[in-house]
Amino acid sequence: MVKSIRIPATIPFPPLLDLxxxxxxxxxxxTRIYQFYKNLAEGRFTTxxxxxxxKLLYPPVAVCSECLSENLEWVDIPKVGEVYAFTEVxxxxxxxxxxxxxxxxxxxxxxxxxxxGIQVSGIMFDLSSEEVKIGTKVEWEPLExxxxxxxxxxxxxxxxx
Amino acid sequence: MRNVAIVGAGxxxxxxxxxxxxxxxxxxGKAAFKDVPNLDKKEVDSLIVGAAQPERWAYQTHVAPLVxxxxxxxxxxxxxxxxxxxxxxxxxxxxxWLAIATGLSDIAxxxxxxxxxxxxxxxxxxxxxxxxxxxxxxxxxxxxPPFFAMVAxxxxxxxxxxxxxxxxxxxxNSTYGSYNPYxxxxxxxxxxxxxxxxxxxxxxxxxxxxxxTDGAAAVVLAAEEIAKKLTDxxxxxxxxxxxxxxxxxxxxxxxxxxxxxxRRAAKELxxxxxxxxxxxxxxxxxxxxxxxxxxxxxxxxxxxxxxxxKFVEEGRSYIGGxxxxxxxxxxxxxxHPLGATGVRQAWEVFNQFRGSxxxxxxxxxxxxxxxxxxxxxxxxxxxIMAYSIEKRKEIKLGG
Ligand SMILES: [Zn+2]
Numbered sequence: 001m002v003k004s005i006r007i008p009a010t011i012p013f014p015p016l017l018d019l020x021x022x023x024x025x026x027x028x029x030x031t032r033i034y035q036f037y038k039n040l041a042e043g044r045f046t047t048x049x050x051x052x053x054x055k056l057l058y059p060p061v062a063v064c065s066e067c068l069s070e071n072l073e074w075v076d077i078p079k080v081g082e083v084y085a086f087t088e089v090x091x092x093x094x095x096x097x098x099x100x101x102x103x104x105x106x107x108x109x110x111x112x113x114x115x116x117g118i119q120v121s122g123i124m125f126d127l128s129s130e131e132v133k134i135g136t137k138v139e140w141e142p143l144e145x146x147x148x149x150x151x152x153x154x155x156x157x158x159x160x161x
Numbered sequence: 162m163r164n165v166a167i168v169g170a171g172x173x174x175x176x177x178x179x180x181x182x183x184x185x186x187x188x189x190g191k192a193a194f195k196d197v198p199n200l201d202k203k204e205v206d207s208l209i210v211g212a213a214q215p216e217r218w219a220y221q222t223h224v225a226p227l228v229x230x231x232x233x234x235x236x237x238x239x240x241x242x243x244x245x246x247x248x249x250x251x252x253x254x255x256x257x258w259l260a261i262a263t264g265l266s267d268i269a270x271x272x273x274x275x276x277x278x279x280x281x282x283x284x285x286x287x288x289x290x291x292x293x294x295x296x297x298x299x300x301x302x303x304x305x306p307p308f309f310a311m312v313a314x315x316x317x318x319x320x321x322x323x324x325x326x327x328x329x330x331x332x333x334n335s336t337y338g339s340y341n342p343y344x345x346x347x348x349x350x351x352x353x354x355x356x357x358x359x360x361x362x363x364x365x366x367x368x369x370x371x372x373x374t375d376g377a378a379a380v381v382l383a384a385e386e387i388a389k390k391l392t393d394x395x396x397x398x399x400x401x402x403x404x405x406x407x408x409x410x411x412x413x414x415x416x417x418x419x420x421x422x423x424r425r426a427a428k429e430l431x432x433x434x435x436x437x438x439x440x441x442x443x444x445x446x447x448x449x450x451x452x453x454x455x456x457x458x459x460x461x462x463x464x465x466x467x468x469x470x471k472f473v474e475e476g477r478s479y480i481g482g483x484x485x486x487x488x489x490x491x492x493x494x495x496x497h498p499l500g501a502t503g504v505r506q507a508w509e510v511f512n513q514f515r516g517s518x519x520x521x522x523x524x525x526x527x528x529x530x531x532x533x534x535x536x537x538x539x540x541x542x543x544x545i546m547a548y549s550i551e552k553r554k555e556i557k558l559g560g
Contacts, residue, residue: 017287019299027400058412059297084263084309085417087362089302094287097302105307107363107411114415121301129363134318145300155300 169197211253250503275498283488326470374496404465
């Protein structure tokens with residue numbers, strides 16, 4: 001008999017090919033900004049603000065990148081923002097979006113950007129690019145990421161306000 | 162600071178290659194050593210490998226020692242790999258230059274390589290997301306085409322750049338690329354062909370985008386006294402700058418239609434050399450998308466901010482114009498194997514200065530100063546290197 005090694009019939013979806021964080025509170029995949037994901041799961045889109053220097057920090061972080069303080073608070077991102085730029089992905093999408101193509105990606109500004117606001121990217125579903133304009137008012141809403149298997153994680157997307 | 166020159170260069174055919182990452186290293190390495198017949202490769206004392214994501218596309222890490230093995234090198238001074246995504250190749254040249262200039266190294270071998278194509282290109286595209294802050298912009302599907310589509314949208318909105326002006330960039334670069342047999346695409350594309358190609362992410366069409374490509378390029382760098390023994394046509398590295406404005410997430414990027422980090426890197430370079438943008442005879446710029454080249458004219462000071470579209474439309478970035486941009490055919494013709502591109506640009510500069518390119522895309526024997534430029538990630542980091550056929554009497558770093 002020729003010696004052989006058999007590879008399992010299925011290999012678990014590798015995190016390297018998954019675009020969403022593991023979002024664990026504890027264990028090796030834990031993150032110190034776990035509160036961000038917990039808030040998303042509860043329908044809140046939040047970020048960190050430095051209580052020492054006042055800087056609004058997005059993405060949320062454990063240490064203020066401006067003054068290195070860890071005295072941070074969680075603040076809510078305004079519900080309604082304005083489209084700064086957008087496009088529609090019609091081809092060449094990454095693995096996770098093969099069944100979602102075509103879809104709109106927008107960069108939306110919330111609050112008084114850049115002084116006291118943020119600009120974030122996100123997906124808009126079930127719209128054609130003709131239905132969005134620079135300046136269109138949109139709001140964020142929760143997005144569930146289902147799988148692999150029983151896993152349920154949380155993100156956000158945009159819809160017209 | 163010692164003067165440093167390119168003394169030899171070689172590349173592989175770029176494209177969808179039926180060849181592994183290691184095969185590409187050997188092909189480019191062999192071509193570069195063949196270009197410097199007087200060099201005993203045992204004298205190479207440093208090796209720097211520009212490679213962006215060998216871990217993901219070739220499942221290999223610790224690549225510099227592997228390259229030493231594949232090319233039979235025994236470097237003892239600097240052995241390293243550089244990774245700054247799309248600028249990994251230029252970064253490798255930058256650090257080899259500094260190693261020689263400071264006296265640590267005498268002869269450095271620099272190779273840039275990337276194997277990007279695979280049976281499942283959606284997996285390759287997924288890896289491209291890692292050049293942005295993957296946790297926060299990845300879930301939006303923020304690969305390069307949609308990001309640069311939004312850059313183009315904003316540039317059109319803010320400055321009135323037209324769809325046609327962007328297409329002219331491809332028409333120009335594909336004309337030069339048609340005389341470059343190493344390029345992935347050697348077909349010429351008219352403005353109409355670009356505009357009528359498949360829409361990838363509006364306003365960008367397929368022919369506005371460079372390819373995901375396999376390829377490798379290598380250059381040999383040497384200190385002045387050694388360079389003269391190895392070649393009659395050394396091409397001198399006369400300066401180099403880089404600038405990042407802390408940004409890997411869209412929130413940090415400000416206005417998409419401006420690249421202040423490139424403006425700053427250009428200013429530093431001009432100060433370093435005591436020159437201005439009009440002193441540059443030709444430039445290999447990072448035309449990953451047609452809009453990128455237009456914005457680079459502006460931020461490098463070739464024209465006023467917002468006038469980049471007009472600049473190419475009026476023929477000012479053609480050979481014979483103010484500055485010949487991408488006489489190689491650029492990334493649009495070669496494709497963009499991330500680690501290879503910056504070194505491939507140096508290969509082009511070297512060949513232009515020694516006159517070994519077809520006359521249809523030769524910038525001419527009067528050319529004195531050239532630059533290469535790479536952006537990386539979501540255009541947050543910019544690298545520029547300056548080359549000349551004449552060595553500088555004195556290089557002062559830090560302006
Ligand atoms: Zn602070």
